[in-house]
Amino acid sequence: MTVMSSREFNQDTGKAKRAAENGPVFITDRGRPGHVLLSIDDYRRLISGEKTLADLLAMPSGEDVEFDPPKLSDIGVKPADLG
Incomplete structure (x- = not known):
């Protein structure tokens, strides 16, 4: 999260746009x-209402979110052979 004054925003909109790539910029x-x-x-x-895992966990009842990711072997991922 970045905070800029309206004067800073007017003087360097490019900086604000770059900062917005990493999260909201409050002016x-x-x-x-x-x-x-x-x-x-x-x-x-x-606007889509789509929630990320981080959004769900940040909710007051976040500890009640069910999260059951697929097993890597079920989607065709094999462990690396380091031998």
Whole structure:
């Protein structure tokens, strides 16, 4: 998460866009959050309602999330032969 003043944002939008690739950029007006800049991927995920595992675990009831990933052998992945 990055926080920028509106003045910083206006002076270096490229920096804000680069920062948005790593998470939301909060843009403040007089020290108070006024806007949020998101990457298009984050925005699409937000409007789709799609939740990531991290989103689910961050929820207050996150410990109740059922997570049953497939076994690697079931999807054709074999362990590396280090011998």
